[in-house]
Amino acid sequence: MPRWSLRTKLVVAAALGLLPILAIATWHGYHHRADAADQRRQGLAAAADVAVARQRELIEGSRRLLVGLCGEEAVLRSTDPAATSSDIQRCEGRLAAVVAGFPGEYSAIVVTDDQGIVRCSSSATAIGVSLVDRDIFQQVRRRAGMSVGTSIASRVTPQTIIPIAMPVHIDESFRGMCAIGISLKAFAHFVTAAGPGGASQVALVDGSGVALGGGAAATEGLPVTEHMASAISAGRESFIDYGQNGALYEYRLVPLRDEAVFVVAAAPIAQGLLPLWRDWNELALILLASIALLAAVAMGVDRWCLQPLGYLEQAMARIARGEAVKIAPLDSWGDEMVSIASRVEAMAAALASRESELKSGLEQRDHMLREIHHRVKNNLQMISSLLNLQAGEIRSPRIRRYFGDAQNRVLTLSILHRHLYERSSWSLVDFQQFISDLVRQISVGRLGIDRPAPRYQIRAPIMAVGPDTAIPVGLIVTEAVGNALNHDFSGVAAPEVHIEASEKPGHNIELVIEDNGRRTGRESIEPDSRGGFSLTLVRGLAMQLGGEAIVSSSAEGGVRLVVTFPMAAEQEADG
Numbered sequence: 101m102p103r104w105s106l107r108t109k110l111v112v113a114a115a116l117g118l119l120p121i122l123a124i125a126t127w128h129g130y131h132h133r134a135d136a137a138d139q140r141r142q143g144l145a146a147a148a149d150v151a152v153a154r155q156r157e158l159i160e161g162s163r164r165l166l167v168g169l170c171g172e173e174a175v176l177r178s179t180d181p182a183a184t185s186s187d188i189q190r191c192e193g194r195l196a197a198v199v200a201g202f203p204g205e206y207s208a209i210v211v212t213d214d215q216g217i218v219r220c221s222s223s224a225t226a227i228g229v230s231l232v233d234r235d236i237f238q239q240v241r242r243r244a245g246m247s248v249g250t251s252i253a254s255r256v257t258p259q260t261i262i263p264i265a266m267p268v269h270i271d272e273s274f275r276g277m278c279a280i281g282i283s284l285k286a287f288a289h290f291v292t293a294a295g296p297g298g299a300s301q302v303a304l305v306d307g308s309g310v311a312l313g314g315g316a317a318a319t320e321g322l323p324v325t326e327h328m329a330s331a332i333s334a335g336r337e338s339f340i341d342y343g344q345n346g347a348l349y350e351y352r353l354v355p356l357r358d359e360a361v362f363v364v365a366a367a368p369i370a371q372g373l374l375p376l377w378r379d380w381n382e383l384a385l386i387l388l389a390s391i392a393l394l395a396a397v398a399m400g401v402d403r404w405c406l407q408p409l410g411y412l413e414q415a416m417a418r419i420a421r422g423e424a425v426k427i428a429p430l431d432s433w434g435d436e437m438v439s440i441a442s443r444v445e446a447m448a449a450a451l452a453s454r455e456s457e458l459k460s461g462l463e464q465r466d467h468m469l470r471e472i473h474h475r476v477k478n479n480l481q482m483i484s485s486l487l488n489l490q491a492g493e494i495r496s497p498r499i500r501r502y503f504g505d506a507q508n509r510v511l512t513l514s515i516l517h518r519h520l521y522e523r524s525s526w527s528l529v530d531f532q533q534f535i536s537d538l539v540r541q542i543s544v545g546r547l548g549i550d551r552p553a554p555r556y557q558i559r560a561p562i563m564a565v566g567p568d569t570a571i572p573v574g575l576i577v578t579e580a581v582g583n584a585l586n587h588d589f590s591g592v593a594a595p596e597v598h599i600e601a602s603e604k605p606g607h608n609i610e611l612v613i614e615d616n617g618r619r620t621g622r623e624s625i626e627p628d629s630r631g632g633f634s635l636t637l638v639r640g641l642a643m644q645l646g647g648e649a650i651v652s653s654s655a656e657g658g659v660r661l662v663v664t665f666p667m668a669a670e671q672e673a674d675g
Contacts, residue, residue, distance in 0.1 A: 107401045114397045118390045125383040133379045140367045141338070144352040147300035148365035152354045155304075155363060158205070159356065162264045162280055163246050169198065169209065170266050170278035178211050178220035179268050179276035188227075191220035198222070207259045207281040211268070212237070214276050231277070236263045240277045243267070250306045250360050260284045262312075262361065284312060300367045307332060307360055314364075320345040321366045332362060340369065408437040412444055419448045422455070473517040480514035501586075505634070508582055511541050512574040516567065528564035531573075535560050535599060538574055542581050554584070554595040554615060561603060569668045572641040573611065576649070579634045580613035580661045583625040587617025587658060604664070608647075611663040616656035625659060627651045638663070 104112070169175055177183050178191040195209040199222040211220040216232030231237045236249035249263040261281035268276045301321055303314030309328030311319050321343040322328060331339050331353060338352045348369045355362050370378075377384070408430070418425045427445045429438045484507050491503035515537050519529040539556050565573075581597060589595030597615045604610050619626070624634035635651065638661070642649035647665025654660040 107398055107406060110401050111394050111398050114394055115390075118393070121386055122383070122390065125386045129380045129383045132382075136379070140350060140369070141352075143300045144338070144350060144365045144367050147302050147367075148352045148354045148363050151302040151304075151363045151365065152356060155356050155361075158282065159248065159264065162206075162282060163266075165198065166246065166264065166266045166278055166280055169195070170211075170268055175211055175220065175278060176268065176270060176275075179213050179270070181213065183219070188220055192222065192224065195220060195222040204285070205282060207261050207283045209278075209280045212277045212279075214274055216277070219276065231279075234263070236265050236279060237277055240265045240267045240279075241274060244269075248356070248360050250308075300365050303364045303366070305332075305362050305364055307362070312361065318366065321347065321349055321368070322364060323349075323351070328364070403432055404434055404437070408433050408441070412437075412441060415448075416444060419444075419451065424452070473520045477514045477517040480510050480517065484510045484514065505579075505582055508542055508578045509575060512538055512578045513571070515541060516570055516574055519570075520567065528566055529570045531563050531565045531570070531601065532558070532560040534570055534574065535577055535601070538577055539581055539597075539599065542578060542585070552589045552592070552595050554589050554597045554617065556597050556599065558599045560599070560601040566668060569645065572645050573663075576611065576638050576641050576661075576663055577613065579638050580625065580659075583634060583659065584613070584615035584617060586620060587615055588620050589617040591618065592616055592656075603667070607667040609665055609667055611665075612660070614654045614660040615658035616654060617658050619657070619659070625651060625661065627653050627659065 172194065174187065174190040174194050177187045180187075191211065195211070199206050199209055208226065209222045210218045210226055210229075210231070212218050212231055216230050216234075216237050218226045218229045218231065221227060234249070236247060239247040239249065244267060246264060246266050249265070259281070261283060263279050263281050265277050265279035267274055268278050301314070301318035303318040303322055304312040305322070305328060306312055307329075309325040309330075309332060311322055323331075323341040323343055327341050331341075331351070336353065338350065340348065340350050343349050343366065348371055349366045350369055352365045353362050354365075411430075412427070415425050415427050425445070425448055427441045429441050433441070487503055487507040487510065491500050491507070494500045494503060516529065516534065519534050519537070536558050539558060543553065543556065577599065581599075584597045595615075595617060598612070600612045602610050602612075624632040625638065626635075638651075639649050642663050642665065645663075645665035647663060650662045650664075652660045652662070
């Protein structure tokens, strides 16, 4: 998982700290919307209740009027087929007087017989009109109480009315209908804007969803007739739909009586950015403030933390490379960063001082070690020269050869110390160059011998080895090459001595020294022989290296020496 930066962590921490505030603001916004919806519903209910109360007041007054009228003797006698003209006239006069007393509310009052024929009416033109096909007559004949019909076009007057009727019973038998027609305009007169601040509008509809009354705005705010009829048939008290003017409304349906007429209260549901802002302005402001705060935190961290730390990081990188650095704090840095910069600068000065001391000590040590190696090399060369002078006085070739072998061994150590003080790393020598110089010095010492000089082929990997490996290998090469130079190469077309060192699997080094000369009997390293000092020395040196030495005859008659030993730790580290 990738690690977060300091800026990311601080921004996330600040965001987590702001979450409770955002949650509270969201809760407030949600409840604000819920409260607004509750207030709208309460306003709708209040407006509908006020309109229903007024309508029911009108219907109740009409019921009482009918109860009083239908119980009068003149009205009752008019339902009798044997009623005289004077009886009918008295009834008509009574009904006409009542309608005249309420000219805005009622259009006509009629009394029918049991066959639905008008016998008495406030309007003389209604006498003899049949109402048997009217739903209101059928309801009255089936029911004992008052019935309210749907809006109809009156056959008595040119107005549209809502009929209210009661049955006329004489001796518990149905003798006719007493009905009053409430003017639809009177119903509409009671339907006014109501609710909080006039926000709700009230209209009147029948059971089929057709508008019966209300203002122009209220009528336009009603949904289409099909949607209204669907809501009425489904018995829904409230629903949300689009009005005929295209605005979104919440509606409340309340039946007046017998579910023939309904009061519809409508309240607009605000849409657009302004209502959203009114509901969620607190959350929006807090959200904007939170974004500004997070941006300020990110920029502040970058300016007052990350930039100074980046500057200090670059400065410390230059210090690590050994450069002299002067840290100059900027004006925007805080006291803490200035203090850190001063500490870093003091640390850099202390490191430079200690590095200078260590470098001086290392230079002195290197100089001392190189001087030691140089003096050891000089002493070994002096010993080699003394052995050479001493060998000049020896008459025995055999003893002179022994002195030459001892001189070569001393020369090997001298060459090793020269390589140690000439290299930049005094503890390692170049393996290939060391063997090449060693063979060159040995061959130069044998130039006085009257026989063909072999050609040397040296193949060794370019790698650095320590003295613990170089000394045994150098002495082995000295013994093997000195032994090869005792061979006779006079009859060989291409006399050569082959020296090869190679890396083998398992971190091993294989050193092969092979010549193609003929043995003369003066050799000290021979195959199938217990050998003398040289062979014993070679085997001992191979054991010192942790390996083994194997002597065999070469394919061309010479001697083949194979020494296998593990790679030393310093070789592996250097490689």
